[in-house]
Every structure is written in structure tokens, then in C-alpha cells.
Amino acid sequence: MPRVSQDHLEARRRQILDGSRVCFARYGYEGATVRRLEEATGLSRGAIFHHFRDKESLFLALAEEDAARMADVVAEQGLVQVMRDLLTEGSDHPADWLGTRLEVSRRLRTDPEFRGRWAERSQQLTAATRQRLLWQRRAGNLRDDVDVDVLTAYLELVLEGLVSHLAMGLPGDDLGPVLDLVEESVRRHRARAAVDS
Amino acid sequence: MPRVSQDHLEARRRQILDGSRVCFARYGYEGATVRRLEEATGLSRGAIFHHFRDKESLFLALAEEDAARMADVVAEQGLVQVMRDLLTEGSDHPADWLGTRLEVSRRLRTDPEFRGRWAERSQQLTAATRQRLLWQRRAGNLRDDVDVDVLTAYLELVLEGLVSHLAMGLPGDDLGPVLDLVEESVRRHRARAAVDS
Numbered sequence: 001m002p003r004v005s006q007d008h009l010e011a012r013r014r015q016i017l018d019g020s021r022v023c024f025a026r027y028g029y030e031g032a033t034v035r036r037l038e039e040a041t042g043l044s045r046g047a048i049f050h051h052f053r054d055k056e057s058l059f060l061a062l063a064e065e066d067a068a069r070m071a072d073v074v075a076e077q078g079l080v081q082v083m084r085d086l087l088t089e090g091s092d093h094p095a096d097w098l099g100t101r102l103e104v105s106r107r108l109r110t111d112p113e114f115r116g117r118w119a120e121r122s123q124q125l126t127a128a129t130r131q132r133l134l135w136q137r138r139a140g141n142l143r144d145d146v147d148v149d150v151l152t153a154y155l156e157l158v159l160e161g162l163v164s165h166l167a168m169g170l171p172g173d174d175l176g177p178v179l180d181l182v183e184e185s186v187r188r189h190r191a192r193a194a195v196d197s
Numbered sequence: 198m199p200r201v202s203q204d205h206l207e208a209r210r211r212q213i214l215d216g217s218r219v220c221f222a223r224y225g226y227e228g229a230t231v232r233r234l235e236e237a238t239g240l241s242r243g244a245i246f247h248h249f250r251d252k253e254s255l256f257l258a259l260a261e262e263d264a265a266r267m268a269d270v271v272a273e274q275g276l277v278q279v280m281r282d283l284l285t286e287g288s289d290h291p292a293d294w295l296g297t298r299l300e301v302s303r304r305l306r307t308d309p310e311f312r313g314r315w316a317e318r319s320q321q322l323t324a325a326t327r328q329r330l331l332w333q334r335r336a337g338n339l340r341d342d343v344d345v346d347v348l349t350a351y352l353e354l355v356l357e358g359l360v361s362h363l364a365m366g367l368p369g370d371d372l373g374p375v376l377d378l379v380e381e382s383v384r385r386h387r388a389r390a391a392v393d394s
Binding site: 102105106108109112115146147150151153154157158159160161162163164165167168169174175177178181182184185 | 299302303305306309312343344347348350351354355356357358359360361362364365366371372374375378379382
């Protein structure tokens, strides 16, 4: 394929993904009608579904892209940083993540078929988190009395709680110290003695 | 009011609450039609709405009762025990909690009016958690380098994550060690030194 066509295809795909992300975040999956997707992307349904088989495929591509971006931040800065970003409006990794993530959580709860389709795609965040923790352990920063899989599951559970908290419209501005505690609880301490009780 | 009438009213109220809890857990709030509530309670709509103004009031009474039961467990055993109970099928505090709690979480996400009505009722779990932590601090079991309000918010965030995790149909049977870590991270350690990094 000539380079210019490839670039054109990529640009179109980008335009569709960016427009529909805003649309899904505003209206939810069911509410993001084809008409609204056309408006949000500035493209006809013909053009949109030339690039994506159907709305489901478009949403999954979006969710997958956001999960990959989250995984990149995890690899560089850890999952707690992903959580801090969710609390910070106007950060480099803005709240459009949250829209997709909420929609994924909602559909996982209500749509058993979606669970299967999402399962394989959701592995990358877990894998990136686990990888980062292993790296931190080798660097001597991680506590070594708890299995890395347990620490991974712990951080993912807190992330899910945070997503749910924000989805319920509860304020996030006082959760900074809570995330400090979460971060500290996976780190190695110079002296870690027996628990009192 | 004569004692026997009072007992009768109480028994009816109990019958309605127990039946409708099962009904809400199975069908969700919207799916729990008046017809289904009649079947589940074995009472007519006239009898049901003699005791509760409308479906909304019935659901709130149920959610409030479940929150009070959770608060009792918190007072005696702590919020982490509430979470352990959620993981244990056939426990004394069974999963019918989870049904109501999930429905509350879902409606908080989707129904802004419900948020206001629920806000006052949800305070009791927070209050019980905070009270328990203060008691543990006085007993010397709690870490004293983090504010009790931060520890309360931390435990509530993990609970929300757990509820969401279970709601998404993900397995909970490997989360025991994660809850051990959560519990340990609010406790006092004999020696707690500077963090490595």
C-alpha cells in the first residue's frame, strides 16, 4: 500500500477513535447512537464502519487503546501513578480514560458476553503492573514478604475501588493521602518487624 | 397500641423486607416489579404499600437495614471482616448484603437524585469504621503515623473495589491474602522505620 494511503487510513482511524471516545464518555455505550457517533467524529456511518466492523468493535478498540496507555504509564511510573492521574484533572493522561474504564466496568457487570471478549484484552494492565513490581523488587524497593501476584491483585483492587468511587460522583480530592498509604504499603521498609496483633 | 398488634406489624414488616431483599438481589431495582414483589413476599401490593410508601422507600429501608448490619460487624470485628464475609459464601452475614450493596452502587452511579437520599444513610458505615479504628488506636493496635480519617477512607475504598470486583463476576477466592495485606497495612508495627524510596 502506498505510504500516503496508509497515512490517510491511520488519520481517519485516529479521527474516529478520538471523536467516539468523547461520545461514549458522554452518553455511555447504549446512548452513543450511530447518529451521535457521526456527529462526534464528523464522519458518515459508512466511513466509520469501513474502519470498524460495528459499534462493539469500535468500543473495544478504544478500550484496548486506553488500557495500553494505562499500561505504558504503569511500566514507567507504576499503577499508583495511574490512580493519581485519575484524581488530577487536566493531567497528561486526562479523565477520558475514566469514561472508557467506567463503561468497561459497567458492561462487565451487566453483560456476561462482554466479559469474555474483554478478558483477553484486560490482561495487559495486569501484566504491566506485575512486570513493574518485579522490576521494583529487583531494585530492592518492594517489600519481599508478600508475593508479587498478591501485590498486583491488591493494587488492581484499589484501582477498581477508585474508579467506582469516582463513578458514584464522590469527591476524589481528599484521596491523595490514601494513595500515599497504598504506595507505602507495597514498598520495602528498612526494618519490618512482627505485627503487634 | 396493644402489644399483639405491634408484634403483628413487626412480623409483616419483616416478611416484606426479607422477601423483597431476595427479589431486588435477583432482578435489580427496575426489574423488581410490584408483581414480583408480591410473589416474593407472599403479600398483596396493598399489604406491602401499607407498610412502605413506595418501592423506593422499601428499597431504602432494606439498604439501610443492611448498612446497619454491616456497621454492627464493623463495630465488633472491623471493616476487613465485612470484606472477608463478602468472600465467604454461607457465612453468617451472607451474600444478600452484596445484592443490596451492588444495587446501591449502581444507582449511585446512574441516579443523581438517589445520591442525595442515600448520602445521609451511608454515614453510619463510615462512622462505625472510624469508631472502630479510634478504639483500636487507643488499644495500641493501630498505626499512629496516619490520620484515622485517611485509614477510614482507605478501607472504604478497598471495600468499594471488592464490591465492584465481585459485581463484575471476577473470582474472589484468591483475595484472602490481599485482605491480609490491607489489614496489616493499618496496624501498628513494632518497628516502623523510614521508607527506602
